[in-house]
Amino acid sequence: MDDQVRYKIAEAARMAGVSPSTLRLWESQGLVEPVRTASGQRLYEPAHVERLKRISWLRTDKGLNPAAIRESLSVEGSTPAVMEVKSDGAEKTIGARLRHLRRDVGCTLEKVADRTGITVSLLSTFERTSQGLSVKALHDLADFYGTTMAALTGQGESSARESLVRNAEWTAWPPTSSGVTVQNLTTGRRQMECHRFQLAPGASSEGAYSHDGEEFMHVLAGRIEIILDGDQFFELREGDSFYFESRRPHSWRNTHEGETVLIWINTPPTF
Structure with missing residues (x-):
């Protein structure tokens, strides 16, 4: 397997705010197609998770049926462009930017966790995937590093x-x-x-x-x-x-x- 971050079905369901059984249903309806291991285990990449969030919103807020959701997802440009932080001319995710800041100030994950109250596991996962932190947690990290959320996100x-x-x-x-x-x-x-x-x-x-x-x-x-x-x-x-x-x-x-x-x-x- 390559270095692409992938989540098990329970993790992906939690991030999308639904149950694992719902993900299986959406797969059977042709709304999402996760990666399959040789043993048949479902794995979801970050792009899958964003698609799942979109499906959930179209289903609960717009009341669309599976066919209408598939049509909506197929329309290019249906969601706004997402910025990535750039540093020294190279694109970086917000997680990579935070890892760079942490190393610049010579901090371990344990020290950042102690100062911010965010667990080491969450910090480590976020630095790799840019997923899973609340607005408050991200604000606390920006404050710890002496910057702002807007700056972290590339403005x-x-x-x-x-x-x-x-x-x-x-x-x-x-x-x-x-x-x-x-x-x-x-x-x-x-x-x-x-x-x-x-x-x-x-x-x-x-x-x-x-x-x-x-x-x-x-x-x-x-x-x-x-x-x-x-x-x-x-x-x-x-x-x-x-x-x-x-x-x-x-x-x-x-x-x-x-x-x-x-x-x-x-x-x-x-x-």
Whole structure:
């Protein structure tokens, strides 16, 4: 077997937010075709996992049947382009970028785990696959290394005085957290970080985080719960807007039965 990262069916199902039996059903319906070992064991590559997440969203949020899902998946360009971090002219995944940062500061996985509270196994897996960390965990890692999530995901500085991004032509952060899609509404890093969040049912930050700055959000569709300081709860519905200071510990989760979409702005660029 080559060095391509592959997951067993239980791992792939967990990352997609479904059961192993569901993956077997989707395979029988021709929606996904995993790699098979000589003994017949199913193995799923990162591209399979992203496809599974897409299938789940089309099935639960859009209510499509298997035939309609197959047709939707066959349409090229149905999902936004995903950025990869570049370093010294070579493309790198966000996991590889974090491994490079860790080695630059001379830290072991054990030391990073001790400082961030993220387990060694999760850190090791993420450095190899760029999969499996929550938004909070990724933010804590960025803070540990003295950088930001936007910088980790490849948003470089821009000298242009303006930025025009056409509808549905957004680039997206690498899909590190299950059910969370972050799309860039500007090119390059600006004094305002403007993002479009798509949250699958049940998606959350998986914990509270804080940083310098101010935040503004406007809900385009669905419903989201924001928790400030651990004990103040705010439910935002379609059309609602919300502002708060980023230094206040904040967490969030999609409380809608379907997808929630919102515009999220941070200033200065500290997210």
